[in-house]
Each structure stands twice: as C-alpha cells, then as structure tokens.
Amino acid sequence: MAMSGAPLLEPETAQVSRRPSRLPVAWLVAIAVFVTFWLYGKPLFPAAFDYPKAYVIKLAKWISSAMKWLINEASFGLFSFTDLTRFISAVLDVPYTLAASLLSTGFLEGSGSSAIQLLPPLPWIAVIGLVMLLGHWLGGMRLSLLAGGCFLFLAVFGQWTSAMITLASILVAAPLGVVFGLLFGVAAWRWHWVERMVMPLLDLMQTIPVFAYLVPVLFLFGFGPTAAVIATLIFATPPMTRISILSLRAVPSEITDLGHMVGCTERQMTWRVMVPAARESLMVGMNQVIMLSLNMVIIASMIGAGGLGFDVLAALRRLDFGAGLEAGFAIVALAIAMDRLSQAAAEKLSAPSPDTQASGLVARHPYLVAALALLIATTALGYVIPGIRTYPEALQLSTGTFWSEVVAWININYFDTLEAIKNAMLINVLIPFKRFLGDLPWLGVTVFLGFAGYRLGGWRLGLLTLCLPLFIAATGQWEKAMITVYLCGISALFASLIGIPVGIIAATRDRLWSWVQLAIDTLQTLPSFVYLMPAVMLFRVGDFTAMIAVVAFAIAPAIRYTALGIRKVDPKLIEASRAMGCTEWQILTRVRLKLALPEILLGLNQTIMFALSMLVITALVGTRDLGQEVYIALTKADTGRGLVAGLSIAAIAIIADRLISAGASRARHRLGLE
Amino acid sequence: MTIPEAKLVCRNVWKLFGAEAEEFLVSHDGHPDTDAIAAAGLVGAVRQVDLDVHEGEIFVIMGLSGSGKSTLVRLMSRLIEPTGGDVLFKGENLLKASQSRMIEIRRHQMGMVFQHFALLPHLTVLDNVAFPLDIQGMDRAAREARAREMIELVGLAGKESAFPRQLSGGQQQRVGIARSLAVEPEIWFLDEPFSALDPLIRREMQDEFMRLQTKLHKTIVFITHDFDEAIRLADRIAIMKDGEIVQAGTPEEIVLTPATSYVAEFTRNVARAKVIRTRSLMKDAQGDEENGARISARANIAEAAPLFLDGAPHLGVTDDDGRVIGRLDREAVVSLMLQG
C-alpha cells in the first residue's frame, strides 16, 4: 500500500484520515434492518424463519445412493470399485500387520481365538531400548531418558499392548502421509493446474471435521485397523501437501536460478535442488504429520483402530473414569515421546551430517549395531526369563481405582458446588444464548452475513458468505447448525476471555512466557480425545461439559497469538511512547494492543477453528449439534448424512475464517502494517 | 590493438513484468515510453538494451538497486525470458534455442555467481563445487578431482568437507566462485558477488578476483551497485538507470566525460588517478625498462605513484603475461595527480 510508510507513532490521526466515514453508517443501517426484520417479520414472512420443509434439498439421500452405487455397481471396466477399495485395503494391510505383529500381537497363524502364535512380538525391554537408542542418536542423553521414561510409563501402568497397537498404526500411516504429501506438494509446485485443483481441496479438507472423514471411509473400507490407517492417511496428507508447497515456494529464487544455470533437467531440479533445499521446513511438516496421525489414530478408534483410543472410548461409554484417565495419560506419554523424538529428528536430519571417516561396521554404525545386539539379546533372554518378553503383571501399577476414588471423592465433597456452577452458567448464559440464536430468521442471518462479507472483502467474499448459509438452510440443517454456532461461539468467547489476558500478561515477562509457551506447546500435542475425560469426570454429560472441553482445547491459540502479537511490536515504539510520558497502562492499551490487533484477530480465528474441531468430538458427551449428526451417521454408516453435516460444519468454519481474515487484513491496512 | 570479437550481444532487449507484456510491446511498435508502460501497469525492468561483451573482457554493469541489473544478467542466460529483442551468444540466438540446447549451453559454457551465494545447504564444499559436474553426469572420481582443483584455486584447500553454514561469508562466496568455474565456462556471470560481504573482505575478494582473471582470461559480465568497485575491476562499464543503459564505455571515458548529470553524480568524487590506467598514460618502450621497477598495464596511476618515491624517472609497464609493453614517465604521473 502507498501508506505503508506512514509513521506508526500516530495511529490515531492516521486512522481518522483513512477510515471511510460512510462505513459505520452502512453497518448501522444493516443491523437496524436486520433487527427490525427479526422482531416484526415473523408474521409476514414465516418462511424466512423456518426453512420450508418442501424445499429441503435431499442432498444426504443423493450422496448415500451414490455411495451405494459406487459399492454395488461402479466399475472401471477391468475391475469394479469394490475391487479397488479391497485392493487398497489389502496393500495397506501388509505393513500394518507387520508392524502390529512386531509390536503387539506377535506373528500369528490362523485368526481369532484359535490363532497360534508363531513368533512372539518384540520384548517390551527391546522396544524401550530401541526408543532410547533412537533418542540418544537424535538428541543425546536427555531425549533418550525422556523417551525411555514415557515408554516405561506405558509398561508400568499396564497400557503397553494398547499403546503398541496405536504405535503400529502411526508407524504405517505417518511415513505414507509424508511421502504422499510431498509428492502432491511437488506436483502442485511443478504444474500450475495441479495446484489450482489441489489448493481449494486442501482448504476444504482442513475445515471438514475429522469425524466426517470417518463416515465414508467406514462405508468404503469397513470396520477395522486398516480402515483407520486409511482415515489417518486422508487426514494427515493435506497438511503435508500444504507445507510442501509452501516450503518449495520459499526456496530462495537464487537457488532456483542456480539449478537452471548448471543445466538441471526438470527432474534434477525437483529432486536434486528444490527438495533438498527445502529440507528444513519439510521436516517441520513431518513432525506435524506424526502428531496429526496420532490424533487421528486415537479418534479412528471409532472405526476400529483399537489401541489407546478404543480404551478411552470404551471408558467414556461406561463412564469408567479411572480406566479412561489411565488410557488418557498413556496417550499423553506417547504424544510427548513422539513429538520430542520427531522434533529432534527434524533438527538432526535437516542439519547436514558430516561424512564419517571411520572404518569397520561398529565404528560406522554404532547405533545400528547396538540396536541389533539389543534385539538379539532380549529376544534370546525372553525365552528364558518371561519378564523380559512381557512386562510382569505383578509389577504393574493400576491407578484406575485411585482415579475412580478421586472422582468419587470430588463428587461427594464438591457435587453441590460443581452442580451450582454448572446450573448457573446454563441458566444465565448458555441457554439464553442458545435461544437467541435459535430465534434468528435464517434468511436474515444469511443476507446479513452476505452483507458483512461484501463490506469486509468485496463482492466475491459477499457471494461466498451468502451462499454457504444458504447451503446449510437448504439441506435442512439450520437448527443444528445454530446449536453448533452457539456452542462454538460461547466456547471461543470464554477461551478468548481467558486466553487473551493470559497472553497479555505473559507477553512482556520473558521467564513466564517461556513457561507458558512450554505449557501450550504440550497442550497442543495432545490428541483432542484426551480433553474430554476430565470435563466429563467433573460435570458429566451435556452442553456445559462440552464447553469446558472445547475451551480447554481452544485456549492455546488465543494465548499464543496474543502474546506473539504483543511481542512483535517494535520495542523502539515502546521506548518512544515511554519517552513521551505514556503510563504503562496507556502503552498497553494505546500502543501494544492496538498494533497487536491483527494478530489477536488471527488468534481468534484459530480459536474458533480449534473450537469447531473439538466441538465435533464432544458429540460423545451428548451435544445436539451438527457434530452429533456426524456421530450418529458414523454409528449408522450413513455416508450422506455424515458428509452433509460435515460440510455444514466446514461451511461455518469457512464463513468465520474468511470474515475474520478479511477484518484482520483491514485492520493491518488501517494500522499501516501492510 | 585488434578489435576483440563480441562473445555476447544484446540487441534491443526488453523485459516488462506484468500481464500480457508481449502484446503490449508489439502494440507500441516495440518502443513504448515510460508513461505508457506505467499506465499499462507494467514494470519496465529492462528497456531497449544494446550491448556487446567482448572476448576476454570484464564488462561491468553498474546501477543502483532496482535499476534492472539482475534482470538484465538473467536475460543474458535466458533464466528470464525477454519480452522483446535478441540475445546472441557466440553468434547463436539464444531465444531460438530449444530447451535441451539451453541446458547444453548452460551446462558447458556458462557459469554464474550469486549475490547470496546460493550454496546448497545439504552438500559439503566439495559436493557443492562438484554439483554442476554431477548434474552433467560426470563420474565421481573425475568430478571430485576437478572440484578439488577449483577449491585449491580459490584458496579453500582443507575445507572440502565443511558445510556452507560453517563458513564465513567470504569463504562461502569463494565456494560459489569455485563452483561456477568448475565447468570451465566460456562466459562468467557474477551478480553482485561481493555486495553481501563486509568492506574489508570485499576488497580482499576483489583482489582475489583480479588475480583469478589474470590467470583465466574469462569473458565476464560483472554486476555491481558500487561505482568504486566498477572502476576498479572493469574493462568497460555500462551504467543502468530505470532499466536503461545511460552510458557505456571504459572507466576513463565515463569519469572524464560523463554523458548525463546522473552519471556525473557518481564520477564527481572519483580521483582521476584512481581511474586512469597506466596503459592510457604510457609511452612506447625504449628498451631500458627491463631493469627498473615495473607495473601492470591494468594498474591505475594511484597505484603506480608510490613506486616513484625512490626517485625513479620512469616505470616499465607490463601486460598480463609480464612482458614490457611501454613506459610510464614521472612527469606524466605528477601532472595528472596535480589535476586531482
């Protein structure tokens, strides 16, 4: 922008001169029209308040029939669609069975309860030893101990078998996700038309809630670990694709020029120059894929992934808090180990490794040799001493009863308090807000959103924010969508009310900030399932519980973006303001917060996205929104119903995202930051 | 002196960035003025450039940031496709060359050094230098031998297995230079090779560069935004402003007769003694120069002056191979120095 050089020290005057004066008037008129319509329009236009049943588009039915046709009749000539899905399952089943046999079940002959174990799985000591070796190789002693400690935790608390099943799924899904993501990313970088096709798809897939992926996968690939691996792949590949595209684009143009100048062919250019040059950021993608895979493998327990996710799910269904919390802690341990290991791997692998000049197998590959020795020794010893092969049950600690007692104790002593808090919130905040949203005329909301989009981002955005609510109403989901909006809105509000002040306080205190950062980094590595358990434990099921879990999940971005935004403000500006005699309070409100506003808005955006993705999972604790629709669809394997509800959630996410982004970019312009 | 042949020729070369630039250029008969370009929302990065680079010379393109130097040098190797005009390399029109022919030419006849070095972070110094040869498909032993030779040449022997991030800026650029020379290019492009370095290092690298050139006699296109660097290194200079070449000529011509007030701004503070070469002031040799002090024909008068301090009446002037080709008299030097 031409005004980008405007002095930052005079935001007040700059703002006045740049803000078009008619803007607030237009908004006021629009709001007045909307409110009038809402209050007095009902008798005149009932159809604008309740979408007429006769006009509901039966999209869900159509999709379901299409899927049925795919499965029963579709054919590519030589083979049918079902052959294709069976083939994919069979191919993925090979590495999964291998990983699961190695880590958990052992190699079996036959199936079911009559199966005979030919070979035992890896001894638990061997797995821990391998993890520690890996940790040592990647990041030294501390990492080795941390990773080993996390895995030992799994063994000691009796979560070993489940955890290894979960790990096996990840070991198959994550590498494939990385490879596919990279290939798509490279293709999109190389061919413009691929990018044009892939990008909108990526945008959509990022906003569709995870449950919605599960429904068609369940329908096409059945129930079981292989289907779960496929769902995980579908979930983890898009972010890797996006990161690949971004990293390849971020390679300095001089490097591209170099590639051309030395006469690279297209293929050499891609694999010898671009991909290696982008290695560092690609590795960041790898870490993300691993963590997303973990999250998804846990959720995919609903379509038969088994493992820790299944334990949590089963405990939730039984309301067995002890078992649920134990499995939850195990997930946390696994998540921490995988996150730290993959971060260290990213660092290690993106830094070039010097050629070792040493000769001899042991000197050149000390870790490999140690790992082999460990495997052989523990396997051999395992035949003699059973405690080496499987962790002895006598030494297992179960905290399940302990946790159940804690919950019981809380409920005995604090039941009334908790219940009072819950009811007060429900009666005074949640229910009125829910009613308010439920009363709004769908047509009014749709038009108003279209208007907001037009004002903030031009006619294209306006058209988008007009059509998406229309889609929701036309597919007959307006009421459920409003419940989603209410739960998401109220959770995002509370997350912001807590997160933004925390961010402000932490931002200017370096020590505190490093602690807060560690806390939110760790919170963000935890699979969303984990958040449900404590909330259910204290408040049982219902909207309030869902809200608590969502707030806990969505608070991290609110804190992070606020703090980062404030920390990014130029220190010279703060100094200058201090020199002009501003009080600390004035500096905070007039300078820091003002300049951090765009960043805080982005944080709000992320908070809403997080809230939506968590909200769907809270369907397990009995909400009545679109998430519940998806969940029901999942239990009935009703693809159409699940997808339509999923798309509606995506529509809500897209509306919020685009409107807030447009608002943030306007704010940046106004502040002369762009 | 014989007139050297032109190795690389640009004829009426244009580069306009923006949508439908080619149609725009054609519709303006190939010569749109600045206003028309701006009105069409295009960026006139390179406009109507004619120049020829001779065999064995250092041709410097000098201009302030944004004047189009990088774009021009990339047009010369067709890293950027020109909007209009012709680029001839050894008589061959590069713009008519096929993709595979361009790969061939770049692999074997062109070398380029970049402002920010453009080293591949995952390769060692040795592998970086050997990279162009590897791309050509040369076998490992041969390419590493050649790479070691080049590393030796730029004075980095012993650093072969270091990684770029372990080197200082000056060392990194030496790697860049070694890499660009590994294929024995016929034309050598350097895009602000020393601009990212500290002044002291820059000076050292310039000396190093001149040392290499007296050995290698490459045909060089050297880009810089530093006028002092230009007159130190150049056989000929082209000064760019807003995508156009405003003046081209030897450093002496430019300093002594700046074509526009814009050029004069650069030359105003340049001492003549630092520009005028001994070659321009020397007289024919008389045969008795062999035993006295000597100076290179490329050196400038300011560098020659200290050699007169011990009272010598004249110096022998030598060419790149060390042969005496003339003599420089004390009086000529003194009178030039007095002019300032």
Ligand SMILES: Nc1ncnc2c1ncn2[C@@H]1O[C@H](COP(=O)(O)OP(=O)(O)O)[C@@H](O)[C@H]1O
């Ligand atoms: N890819 C591009 N697209 C649009 N404009 C460009 C592009 N590359 C360079 N320019 C513009 O062309 C002009 C010349 O740039 P450049 O050749 O990089 O200048 P220099 O190397 O002399 O600093 C600048 O105004 C720059 O903004």
Ligand SMILES: [Mg+2]
């Ligand atoms: Mg440049």
